[in-house]
Amino acid sequence: MASSKKKSVLFICLGNICRSPIAEAVFLRLLNERGVKDQWEVDSAALGTWHIGKTPDSRARKTLKNFGVDDYKHKARAVNKDDFTRYDVIFGMDEANMEELEERKPSNCTAKLKMLGEYDPEKEVVIRDPYYDAGGDLSGFEKVYEQCVRCCTSFLDQS
Secondary structure (H helix, E strand, C coil), rough: CCCCEEEEEEEEEECCCCCHHHHHHHHHHHHHHCCCCCHHHEEEEEEECCCCCCCHHHHHHHHHCCCCCCCCCEEEEEEEECCHHHCCEEEEEEEHHHHHHHCCCCCCCCCCEEEHHHCCCCCCCCCCCCCCCCCCCCCHHHHHHHHHHHHHHHHHHHH
């Protein structure tokens, strides 16, 4: 009989309204497609507190919908001390995220802290924040989505 302990991942970005919810939605979709969603605990969170309780950015939601992900629901939350022992892996999106996670990491941290982009087969390690992209342009969000698909697929293939 397989172990009853679920594998777990937490995706982190600055505000939890762009990159990390896209990564979470992509990962959940992949788990559903593979029929293993019940074997995982998946969430996303913010390093900052500006957007707590809000839904993802409208451009992130539109991008997900454009790629056929229309069942994702999320409210932004802040990363907390317990996350560092609750999750197996905590993924940051860029170097600043990783520095902040390292600074906040409690002494009893059991999670592996990694950049999601480490799993990109195209070696595009940084997943750039599209929040400040001009107007309603979705190109930055679409790029984040495509990177997350590559990275999450690669990570899942290795898990």
